[in-house]
Structures are given as structure tokens and as C-alpha cells.
Amino acid sequence: MKPTLFAVLLSSLLFAGQAMADNKTSDAKGDPKIGKMLVSQKCSRCHDDSVYSRPDHKIKSYDALVARIRACNANTNAGLFPDDEAHIAAYLNLNYYHFKK
């Protein structure tokens, strides 16, 4: 293997490790700040934020929350990527649901 190629491979491995370490500081893998922005842009067409905080809300676990976000994303053709769904889950959990994962 050429030394330059080796250096490129090594630095990309280090970079990936760093990115994973950074992610641990926010909520698992989602960033609530990005999630908040996405929710206000993409999610207010059918329901406002009160569905997340109503006393009889339907979502009872973090996994169900992620599944619901995915279903709503599919309904809306919002075109969210899995990362976006993780950001939204982090935001909604931090502000409304408070599930332990």
C-alpha cells in the first residue's frame, strides 16, 4: 500500500471515531436543535405541538416515538432522512416525552 493512501485511510478512520465521540455529547445520535427546526418546518401541517404534550398522548416509549415520526414522515412525503428522524426524536423526547432509552 502506498504511504499516502495509508495516511488518507488512517485519517478518515480517526475522523469517523471523532464524529462518533461528538455524537455522544448530544442525545444518543440526534441533535435536538436540528430536530426543533425540522419539526417547525415539516410537521405543523396536520397537527401542532400540542399532540406531543396532550395528557392522553398515544406514544408510550422511545421506540414508538421513533416509529411514529417515521410514519408521519411517510405520510407527509417530508423526505426526512434517518438522521433527521433521529434529530426530531431527540428534540421531542427532550421537550415533551422524557422517555428513558
Ligand code: HEC
Ligand atoms: C399528513 C398529516 C401529518 C403530518 C404532516 C405529520 N403528522 Fe404526526 N400525526 C398525524 C396524525 C393523524 C397523528 C395521530 C393523532 C392522534 O392519534 O390523534 C399524528 C401523531 C403524531 C405523534 C404522536 C403524538 C402522541 O399521541 O404522542 C407524533 C410524535 C407525531 N405525529 C410526529 C410528527 C412529526 C415529527 C411530523 C413531521 C415529520 C409529523 N408528525 C407530521 C399526522 C401527521
